[in-house]
Amino acid sequence: MMRRVWAILVAGVFLYFLIAQFLPIIPDFGNADMFLRVSFDIISKSTTSNYNVVEFKKSKDLEDGSANVVTSIVANYRAFDTLGEVTVLFCAAIGVGILASVLKPKRKIEFEEHRVLRISTGIIFPLILLFGVYIFIHGHLSPGGGFPGGTTIALGVLLLMLSNNEFKVTPVAKHIEQVAGAGYVVIGLMGLAIGGVFLMNFLPTGVVGNLFSGGVVPIVYILIGFKVGAELSSVVSDLREG
């Protein structure tokens, strides 16, 4: 009981600080001034050149050609951040794998198998896989990208695990992950060799909105998609049995 009162006090102090001290200094919701923000240059895709208006299916050979501006930040302007993010996820997956393998009593979570689930999984799993691949191939055109696409694929694998107790994620997943992660670094080094900057966008960027546009962005996102899919699948399988 004492603990709860104490918790309410602590949370209340935090809330008081946030609402009374912090809320007045941030802009009102919806009143962000885009012209003063860094994102303005990123949206007009002119961080190094003069301002130009970007138009869908018309502008071409910009410094970044992906129609999805979030993707162009994640996989082009801040690609080094994303490399670090992928490394963090890699370390977490390795940690889960090691900690799951040293658990003393070997354990495995068994689910009750059900015929309906099993057959419908057989029908729907290829569609989930296809949808995941679609999400990360179109990451530079539509909402989505490597991380949601990989997660979708990992969820398909989870569905296979729920429906079939014999299903196992083989070490192939780990190999896919390593190859994709190494491929990201290789693309960065190619940028260094060709343009002199690590992770530089060295391919032609094409017309905004076309499937083949954005230079290295789709390649990076496809690699991230494979990596995240393999990684999360092995995390799920490590948590299930180890």
Add this chain to the structure above:
Amino acid sequence: MSNIIYYVSFILLGIGIYGIVSQKNLFKQLISLSIIDTAVNIFIVALGYVQGGEAPIYSAITPVANFVDPLPQALVLTAIVIGVGTLALGSILLIHIDEKYGSLDPDEIRDTREVVE
């Protein structure tokens, strides 16, 4: 009233802090941490909203830029992925603690350790 989304995220933050301080079960504390994670993500995305702005994607519907701020969204994408990583790592650590001491309550774990020693 227009700032209601900020209050939503602050209240979620308060719920998370309350959960961390009040709960004894370590797994509930981990879930509280992930609630705080969500609250901060909502707050950061809300900071970038522009009245009447569209999702920051050039498409047939929005051929010319009239977008909300895409930078917070990109940062939140990173934060979500790292949140997943920490949640997975935390839960496997808690599985270890549970198998070793048979409990996730810090007080019970302390008692068990004293008995063992």
